[in-house]
Amino acid sequence: MSTTEAVSGFRFRLATVAAAAVITLTACGTAGPTTGSTAAPPPTANLKPPTSIGPGEGKLSLIAWEGYVDRTWKSPSIASFEKDTGCKVTAKYAGSSDEMVTLMAGGGSGQYDMVSASGDADLRLIYSGDVRPMNTDLIPDFKDFQTYFQAPLYNTINGVHYGISLQWGPNVLMYNTTKFAVKPTSWGVLYDPQYKGLITVPDNPIQIADAALYLMTTKPDLGIKDPYELTQKQFDAAVALLKQQRPLVKKYWPSAGDEINLFASGDAMVGAAWPYQTSTLKASKKPVADTIPAEGATGWGDTWMLATNAPHPNCAYLWTKWVSTPQVQAEQAVTYGETPVNTKACAAMETLSAGSCAQYHANAPGSYFDTIKFWKTPIATCADGSKTCIPYSQWQTAWTSIIS
Amino acid sequence: MSVEAAGRPRKAGGAASPLQSMLWRRPWLRAFLLLLPPLGWFVVIYLASLVLLLVTAFWRINDFTTQIEQVWNLDNFRTILLDPTYRLIIGRTVLLAAAVTVTDALIAFPFAYFMARVASRRTQRMLFAAVLLPLWASYLARVYSWILILNHTGLLNWTMQSIGLPAPNIGYTNIAMWIVFSYIWLPFMIIPTYSAMERVPESLMEAAADLGAPRWRAVRDVVLPLALPGVVAGSIFTFSLTLGDYITPVLVGGAGSTFIGNVVYTSVGIANNLPFAAALATVPVAIMAVYLIIAKRLGAFEAI
Amino acid sequence: MALRFWAALVLLFLFIPIVVILLYAFNSSNIETWPLPGLSTKWLAITWSDPDVQAALVLSLQAGLAATALALVLGSLAAFAIHRASFFGRDVISLLFILPLALPGIVTAMALNSFFHFTGVTFSLWTIVIGHTTFCIVVVYNNVIARLRRTQGSLIEAAMDLGASGFQAFRDVTLPLIATSVVAGGMLAFALSFDEVIVTTFTAGAQNTLPIWIFGAIHRGQQLPEVNVVVSFVILVTIIPVIIAARLTGGSGIARTSSGR
Numbered sequence: 001m002s003t004t005e006a007v008s009g010f011r012f013r014l015a016t017v018a019a020a021a022v023i024t025l026t027a028c029g030t031a032g033p034t035t036g037s038t039a040a041p042p043p044t045a046n047l048k049p050p051t052s053i054g055p056g057e058g059k060l061s062l063i064a065w066e067g068y069v070d071r072t073w074k075s076p077s078i079a080s081f082e083k084d085t086g087c088k089v090t091a092k093y094a095g096s097s098d099e100m101v102t103l104m105a106g107g108g109s110g111q112y113d114m115v116s117a118s119g120d121a122d123l124r125l126i127y128s129g130d131v132r133p134m135n136t137d138l139i140p141d142f143k144d145f146q147t148y149f150q151a152p153l154y155n156t157i158n159g160v161h162y163g164i165s166l167q168w169g170p171n172v173l174m175y176n177t178t179k180f181a182v183k184p185t186s187w188g189v190l191y192d193p194q195y196k197g198l199i200t201v202p203d204n205p206i207q208i209a210d211a212a213l214y215l216m217t218t219k220p221d222l223g224i225k226d227p228y229e230l231t232q233k234q235f236d237a238a239v240a241l242l243k244q245q246r247p248l249v250k251k252y253w254p255s256a257g258d259e260i261n262l263f264a265s266g267d268a269m270v271g272a273a274w275p276y277q278t279s280t281l282k283a284s285k286k287p288v289a290d291t292i293p294a295e296g297a298t299g300w301g302d303t304w305m306l307a308t309n310a311p312h313p314n315c316a317y318l319w320t321k322w323v324s325t326p327q328v329q330a331e332q333a334v335t336y337g338e339t340p341v342n343t344k345a346c347a348a349m350e351t352l353s354a355g356s357c358a359q360y361h362a363n364a365p366g367s368y369f370d371t372i373k374f375w376k377t378p379i380a381t382c383a384d385g386s387k388t389c390i391p392y393s394q395w396q397t398a399w400t401s402i403i404s
Numbered sequence: 405m406s407v408e409a410a411g412r413p414r415k416a417g418g419a420a421s422p423l424q425s426m427l428w429r430r431p432w433l434r435a436f437l438l439l440l441p442p443l444g445w446f447v448v449i450y451l452a453s454l455v456l457l458l459v460t461a462f463w464r465i466n467d468f469t470t471q472i473e474q475v476w477n478l479d480n481f482r483t484i485l486l487d488p489t490y491r492l493i494i495g496r497t498v499l500l501a502a503a504v505t506v507t508d509a510l511i512a513f514p515f516a517y518f519m520a521r522v523a524s525r526r527t528q529r530m531l532f533a534a535v536l537l538p539l540w541a542s543y544l545a546r547v548y549s550w551i552l553i554l555n556h557t558g559l560l561n562w563t564m565q566s567i568g569l570p571a572p573n574i575g576y577t578n579i580a581m582w583i584v585f586s587y588i589w590l591p592f593m594i595i596p597t598y599s600a601m602e603r604v605p606e607s608l609m610e611a612a613a614d615l616g617a618p619r620w621r622a623v624r625d626v627v628l629p630l631a632l633p634g635v636v637a638g639s640i641f642t643f644s645l646t647l648g649d650y651i652t653p654v655l656v657g658g659a660g661s662t663f664i665g666n667v668v669y670t671s672v673g674i675a676n677n678l679p680f681a682a683a684l685a686t687v688p689v690a691i692m693a694v695y696l697i698i699a700k701r702l703g704a705f706e707a708i
Numbered sequence: 709m710a711l712r713f714w715a716a717l718v719l720l721f722l723f724i725p726i727v728v729i730l731l732y733a734f735n736s737s738n739i740e741t742w743p744l745p746g747l748s749t750k751w752l753a754i755t756w757s758d759p760d761v762q763a764a765l766v767l768s769l770q771a772g773l774a775a776t777a778l779a780l781v782l783g784s785l786a787a788f789a790i791h792r793a794s795f796f797g798r799d800v801i802s803l804l805f806i807l808p809l810a811l812p813g814i815v816t817a818m819a820l821n822s823f824f825h826f827t828g829v830t831f832s833l834w835t836i837v838i839g840h841t842t843f844c845i846v847v848v849y850n851n852v853i854a855r856l857r858r859t860q861g862s863l864i865e866a867a868m869d870l871g872a873s874g875f876q877a878f879r880d881v882t883l884p885l886i887a888t889s890v891v892a893g894g895m896l897a898f899a900l901s902f903d904e905v906i907v908t909t910f911t912a913g914a915q916n917t918l919p920i921w922i923f924g925a926i927h928r929g930q931q932l933p934e935v936n937v938v939v940s941f942v943i944l945v946t947i948i949p950v951i952i953a954a955r956l957t958g959g960s961g962i963a964r965t966s967s968g969r
Contacts, residue, residue: 434789434792435789435790435792436789438785438786438788438789439785439786439789439790439801441781441782441785442782442783442785442786442789442805442845442849443786443801443804445782445841445842445845446804446805446842446845449820449823449838449842450807450808450816450819450842451804452823453819453820453822453823454807454815454819456819456822456823456826457815457818457819457822457823460822511718511721514711514714514715515714515715515718517711518711518712518714518715519715522709522711522712523715531715531719533954534719534722534723535722536950536954537947537950537951538722538723538725538726540899540946540947540950541726541943541946541947542903542919542939542942542943542946543903543905544903544905544919544922544923544926544939544942545726545729545922545939545940545942545943546725546726546729548729548922548926548935548939549725549726549728549729549732549939550725551926552728552729552732552740552742553724553725553728553742555740557739557740557741557742558740558741558742559728559742561742562742562743587721587722587725590718590721590722591722644810644812645812647812648811648812648813648814648815649812649813649814650814650906651905651906651923654927655923655926655927665812665814668814668818669814672818672821672910673909678818678821678822678825681818682818682822685812685814685815685818688812688815689811689812689815692810692812
């Protein structure tokens with residue numbers, strides 16, 4: 001598929017997401033950071049980003065998903081980045097968007113410089129003033145990014161960029177190939193009593209969307225169109241499904257490493273995962289594989305955002321510059337199992353692992369992009385303007401009652 | 405009194421300076437000055453933060469930005485008391501704490517009896533040291549060790565399978581939590597029980613024997629009631645430490661192992677809902693306050 | 709004898725996990741299964757040269773030494789004050805000093821965390837030290853006051869009768885009597901601080917002490933062979949001061965203060 005088709009696919013998504021976002025921002029009401037009928041700008045909107053990158057400050061403190069600051073990357077490696085820029089990288093790994101938002105409280109509280117936030121965290125970070133605008137001119141590879149990811153609605157507001165897009169990908173169904181000789185074709189395997197005690201799913205309220213996604217196919221009469229915009233009836237159905245699943249679950253994994261452990265020791269045989277877990281387990285010769293079942297998948301689009309009180313902003317820009325180059329984009333994509341935003345990364349991916357460009361849809365993202373229901377923060381206002389959808393805080397309370 | 409000291413000319417008013425005399429005559433002043441730094445530390449830092457925490461329990465957070473809004477409300481407490489989820493979590497935690505306490509009491513009692521009344525003096529000292537050592541050997545290390553023992557490919561499964569029994573597979577279950585907690589807090593139960601038993605005079609046992617009681621009867625009717633305060637003292641530790649812990653549930657527990665500690669930890673570290681976490685944290689404190697009152701009645705405080 | 713057998717079983721129960729983890733530190737493979745495929749010391753070198761572990765170790769040592777020093781001063785002062793004087797509120801103050809260890813760790817941790825947030829203090833080594841000092845004071849206080857209760861006050865008075873000034877009496881009579889309990893309290897405080905994880909997690913910023921590093925690594929399931937080595941190291945570092953403290957106090961002080969972790 002050509003880039004123009006891909007772009008038009010994005011444009012359609014852009015329209016729907018735009019409508020939702022604009023309504024979000026204008027109608028948050030008392031529950032959100034805006035009041036009244038006009039959207040108030042984010043608190044840090046007037047912080048002018050620098051026009052050039054100064055000298056490195058010697059250190060860089062990142063909040064990242066596991067696999068996003070990977071010292072097994074070979075060329076270029078993080079060690080080479082540290083040597084070239086003098087910025088010593090330390091990473092704090094978070095297992096969920098909620099955790100990232102919490103860690104970034106107080107603009108990173110002077111401790112953290114950047115966060116690799118997913119779409120469901122971005123707006124929350126922006127509107128609480130924890131991240132500040134970034135200057136895309138300082139990132140030479142920005143012009144090679146796919147158009148949609150240059151200004152996606154979750155990190156660009158009124159033309160102001162609050163971060164630089166990084167990579168994106170789906171949540172997958174991971175399974176033990178010795179237990180499942182035939183690849184599972186439906187998410188239903190996670191709700192099947194036959195596999196009691198062998199199932200693991202993320203400990204994350206956003207999982208309710210995955211249940212809703214499954215219900216879109218199995219219970220179409222519920223009328224779910226968007227798994228993040230659920231009416232009370234649809235929400236209750238998703239929660240009921242998850243409560244039925246609870247006795248079958250071995251453990252709810254709070255971080256990628258936890259799930260890797262569960263599969264490595266054989267305590268879990270099937271579960272919802274990120275491609276990172278599969279690729280890490282395969283690297284240790286464990287019999288696992290992953291797939292996207294027929295019902296489709298939820299997913300995430302990640303952005304490197306700059307903390308408002310970042311102590312090392314120059315190193316932060318140097319890092320963002322480095323991570324946007326085709327070679328590093330390719331390395332990260334192939335090691336983690338996700339899709340890079342830099343269109344030039346495809347060739348580099350092929351040299352690392354033949355066929356990976358097609359496998360992760362790096363050169364034909366349009367239709368693939370549409371099959372993924374990207375993480376976004378559920379809010380009370382639905383796409384059609386009505387205010388009957390369930391906001392995220394209720395997702396969190398419901399989640400606690402599901403897993404307890 | 406030495407001759408030199410007697411012969412040496414004395415300063416008028418004694419060797420003490422006026423300041424020292426004043427301090428000596430007014431012990432409360434001396435105490436006050438000595439107490440100022442540590443008390444100041446405690447009041448300014450510790451007490452103030454506890455009060456702040458309690459106050460925070462009455463606030464709430466903005467749903468979208470998760471920043472604390474200083475709006476007085478009872479929502480947090482209402483949720484904890486009315487939502488069945490939290491009743492379940494609290495009930496589960498209390499039940500586990502009770503199970504751990506009973507288990508440790510049952511394990512500790514015969515051991516403490518052996519230590520106090522049967523073992524020789526030398527063995528007693530060795531046993532005492534042996535019990536204290538694991539206690540001080542890194543808490544995290546011991547919990548981690550159990551993860552390795554209990555998981556799918558760990559020591560327990562392998563041992564059971566080697567002797568022909570099916571693998572119990574208790575990794576990441578509430579049973580695992582019960583075992584690990586009982587293990588970690590066992591020395592806390594052994595030590596006060598042993599101290600209490602040691603204080604039972606041998607003459608009482610001899611008197612019981614003189615009156616015709618067999619050994620077990622003497623233990624039941626003489627040692628047990630006198631050692632009970634020690635057991636209760638130990639139970640204070642096992643109960644309270646289980647009630648507030650989150651490390652073991654997070655590392656060792658599985659689905660359905662959500663305890664008060666887990667919810668507090670995720671409320672603060674992940675949901676950034678400090679007011680709710682603060683409200684929930686008052687529950688173990690309240691439970692322990694009641695427990696301590698009962699324990700005092702049973703004489704446990706003298707046995708610590 | 710049944711009792712002897714039971715005692716042996718209990719001892720086995722107490723020590724097997726410690727032995728297991730020490731064995732795993734020498735595991736030749738990087739997969740945590742039992743039985744161990746073989747023994748090797750290779751992980752010792754790898755762990756020692758890991759920069760994250762080194763940074764965590766340095767931070768743990770800094771925090772431990774600073775907290776112990778502060779606790780020694782404050783705890784001893786408190787013990788002296790409470791011991792001799794009887795004044796209004798003395799019992800309340802005694803109770804206050806026990807609180808950090810009596811309250812669940814997470815309550816103390818959250819309280820300090822919200823205090824630092826509220827006052828806008830940046831999380832750093834010093835917030836960690838403040839947290840540690842608060843409960844280390846209790847440990848030192850317990851040890852010193854236990855010893856003070858065992859010393860006869862008449863000794864001080866006798867010294868002063870003999871012509872010693874207050875300071876001389878303190879230096880020549882009191883100090884030698886309590887010296888070992890102060891050292892013991894300091895050792896226990898250091899051991900406690902070195903192993904502490906709950907309060908530290910909530911009072912640290914982006915820094916890691918060794919226990920935080922361990923907890924994160926276990927949680928993420930990464931670098932487990934290194935965790936085995938680090939954990940064994942922490943066991944040794946916390947046991948040795950305790951053994952020394954036991955020697956100095958004849959065992960009594962430790963039992964009474966053993967409600968910390």
